[in-house]
Amino acid sequence: DQQVKQNSPSLSVQEGRISILNCDYTNSMFDYFLWYKKYPAEGPTFLISISSIKDKNEDGRFTVFLNKSAKHLSLHIVPSQPGDSAVYFCAASGGGGGADGLTFGKGTHLIIQP
């Protein structure tokens, strides 16, 4: 069973507009959530994170929102730039079972159109 789900394989947004990437999770024991950006042939790059006790975290153009009751988080990018075109992964840590690593979603390919 997939504990972290990104239901949109791809998203196309015009340059300068807002990009909203969504993520759902099923395990209520997750205590931290992170977003990563990945270019082809490179490793993922950490973007922003949020603790489960918060509902919002902001860093420059990037804002992550967490809705614990809905088990849903989203990443907002404002304004979107051509360099933002990449695959974005939602990840979670905790989750019980003692594993100290990250559980990833399958990713959303964001395409910023000029």
Next chain:
Amino acid sequence: NAGVTQTPKFQVLKTGQSMTLQCAQDMNHEYMSWYRQDPGMGLRLIHYSVGAGITDQGEVPNGYNVSRSTTEDFPLRLLSAAPSQTSVYFCASSYGRGLYGYTFGSGTRLTVV
């Protein structure tokens, strides 16, 4: 400051061969982990370590072995390569769990024929 260094970048193995994927970090991170990424999939945790001498299994550990004798190095061993292990492998390190965010290496693309 090199970050997380993975070697080799590419490797082709024959079924049944063994090999070690190397991972080294120079940030004095305690936490290190290995992931594999298959087409259309997110990254899946293979093994992780929370400090020298301490390792544990992740989601997909079968066919892989790890050890952590130093803080800097966390090699991943394939004991007897199988075509199902064809994948891109990423090593990552962090100060700890939670908000810090792991730093990833650039990956090793492994093909088993």
